[in-house]
Amino acid sequence: SIKMQDLDEYIGKVNLIDVRSSSEFKVKSIKTAVNVPGNLLVLNPEMYLDKEQEYYVYCLSGSRSKAVCAKLNGEGYKLIDITGGLRTYSGENFL
Template identity: 45%
Template sequence: MLGLLKKVSGKNVSANELDNLIGKADIIDIREPYEYKTGSIKTAKNIPMDNLINNPNQYLDKDKTYYIMCQSGVRSSQTCKFLSKQGFDVINVTGGISSYTGNN
């Protein structure tokens, strides 16, 4: 029962909080290229989820912080959990690009 009451671990920011970070933070959009082409946050780098999970050391540095986003926040949440366990400093972008209303 106590396990059900535990807070979900991990760091999160809303998609709209990214406006203050554009150009200052490493933002990674893990959607597939065809999804990314429909629009993303300015300066976000597209690395599809499978590529990132299968070879994180090729794309990430353990000394940096990364903001991970997808369409709705589900894939990014799962990816952040995995990457955190691997020792990477990642922050999940809740709501994903579908909730972003900023000045991209």
């Protein structure tokens, strides 16, 4: 995992997934992030993920992203949890 405070050094260099709902994503998101709600990602990971790629995952508080990472890493995907969630982000890469 990485801390949300360290995210700016990864922006534009990694696959970034926001697992919040689409309505949450529309209000505020981070540049380059792709929105795939956690429930959809867990139900159909093969639609969104490639097992050869690494993905950095966040939500609002860190609980949803942690659960999604734990579940899908157990299925052979490479997900890295961004701890702390969007509420702890203070960088300059908001949309």
